[in-house]
Amino acid sequence: MSQQTKFLLDESQMPRHWYNLQADLPKPLPAVLHPGTLQPVGPDDLAPLFPMELILQEVSQEREIEIPEPVRDVFRLWRPAPLYRAHRLEKALGTPARIYYKYEGVSPAGSHKPNTAVPQAFYNKQAGVKRLVTETGAGQWGTSLSFAGSLFGLEVEVFQVRVSYDQKPYRRAVMETYGARCVASPSNETAFGRSVLAQNPNHPGSLGIAISEAVELAVQRDDTKYALGSVLNHVLLHQTVIGQEAMTQMTMADAWPHVVIGCAGGGSNFAGIAFPFIGHGLRGGEKSRVVAVEPAACPSLTRGKYAYDFGDTAGMTPLTKMHTLGSQFTPPGFHAGGLRYHGMAALVSHCKELGLIEAVAYNQVECFEAGVLFARNEGIVPAPEANHAVKGAIEEALRCKREGKTENILFCLSGHGHFDMAAYQKYFAGELSDESYDERELAQALAGLPSVPETV
Numbered sequence: 001m002s003q004q005t006k007f008l009l010d011e012s013q014m015p016r017h018w019y020n021l022q023a024d025l026p027k028p029l030p031a032v033l034h035p036g037t038l039q040p041v042g043p044d045d046l047a048p049l050f051p052m053e054l055i056l057q058e059v060s061q062e063r064e065i066e067i068p069e070p071v072r073d074v075f076r077l078w079r080p081a082p083l084y085r086a087h088r089l090e091k092a093l094g095t096p097a098r099i100y101y102k103y104e105g106v107s108p109a110g111s112h113k114p115n116t117a118v119p120q121a122f123y124n125k126q127a128g129v130k131r132l133v134t135e136t137g138a139g140q141w142g143t144s145l146s147f148a149g150s151l152f153g154l155e156v157e158v159f160q161v162r163v164s165y166d167q168k169p170y171r172r173a174v175m176e177t178y179g180a181r182c183v184a185s186p187s188n189e190t191a192f193g194r195s196v197l198a199q200n201p202n203h204p205g206s207l208g209i210a211i212s213e214a215v216e217l218a219v220q221r222d223d224t225k226y227a228l229g230s231v232l233n234h235v236l237l238h239q240t241v242i243g244q245e246a247m248t249q250m251t252m253a254d255a256w257p258h259v260v261i262g263c264a265g266g267g268s269n270f271a272g273i274a275f276p277f278i279g280h281g282l283r284g285g286e287k288s289r290v291v292a293v294e295p296a297a298c299p300s301l302t303r304g305k306y307a308y309d310f311g312d313t314a315g316m317t318p319l320t321k322m323h324t325l326g327s328q329f330t331p332p333g334f335h336a337g338g339l340r341y342h343g344m345a346a347l348v349s350h351c352k353e354l355g356l357i358e359a360v361a362y363n364q365v366e367c368f369e370a371g372v373l374f375a376r377n378e379g380i381v382p383a384p385e386a387n388h389a390v391k392g393a394i395e396e397a398l399r400c401k402r403e404g405k406t407e408n409i410l411f412c413l414s415g416h417g418h419f420d421m422a423a424y425q426k427y428f429a430g431e432l433s434d435e436s437y438d439e440r441e442l443a444q445a446l447a448g449l450p451s452v453p454e455t456v
């Protein structure tokens, strides 16, 4: 058994292609529908929002899509990202399992999100776009797009969910440092934001509302496009650099994973670590169990319905078949802001339906407990979102201990928590509680799902 701790790759081993799981799926994804006609949307329907290169990636069935050289050039600032073996955590748990984690907190924004922000900014710039509008929950995506926008000379405007805007003032300062403009959502800057504030001036906001505001602005100007940090096929595609690198590193470690774990908000870092392994299994290679970990307070994969729904709250986006809590559902204001989304990526949802992945949900206090144990043994303070993956990995390691199994466990540590110390402070003060969602509101939101005939 290797006692090696750190598995590093050369720049020359950085992936040259993104891996597209759609090429290997046994059953194609259900069509994305126009909410008015219920007909499949075509590339032209999406053209007001995204540049054509990204739209083509959204529907591509090619297994490999080349990463443009200017994008790889930016990636070299932090990629390939390190993979570590968590020797000390294993010892603390007394598990025979080997725990490995792929660390994405080494990016300038501190998370995996620049992996897609950089190519999105690149393709928009190439298409002549001047301004990008987006939403952000915890501030990670807004930070990442602001960083990418500054490198490619694009203006960036960010609608930040109100609770995070208030809880995480330093995130806004980082976005402004990169030259972006940041507005709390719901805001007075859009018709939809004004309508939400009219009903509830103290609305905490949600990702769904912030998306509606950003989309509303993007469609108004030709020089402006929208950028989404998760959920969409092209975003998940861009994140596959994580899993491709991890495959090489796990091979170096001679430890092909029995289990691959990621936290899942919209599903992008989870897909990033998992899809290359799922594809490997689908093409006849060794199969790994794949586990998505989500918050018990916003449990789309474990408690949501697999149905057609809007991606936003105002109903401006196309209809996507996914695991959803309903686009009218507002999750409670827990601290893993990046996991507070009512839906789940269509590709991740489809994998769940096909039995290719499992899903579990944990409460925030037990996830912080896991994150603190991790920090005290491995040194890295995880983002609250990433604590869910840490918790998932610890639970698998404890299962191995009970069963006396020496399995290899791989998880994605999607980011560090340096901007989330207020949440840790609350945890240490005993002020963090397990907020549960309102069952009645969930039932109402699910009852309000758009009706789409079974045949489509």
Ligand SMILES: *Cc1c(COP(=O)(O)O)cnc(C)c1O
Pocket (backbone or CB within 6 Å): 111, 112, 113, 138, 140, 141, 229, 230, 231, 263, 264, 265, 266, 267, 268, 269, 270, 338, 339, 383, 385, 386, 414, 415, 416
């Ligand atoms: C945004 C974010 C997530 C959740 O987004 P996914 O698309 O589900 O990956 C998880 N971890 C961190 C650190 C994030 O910033």
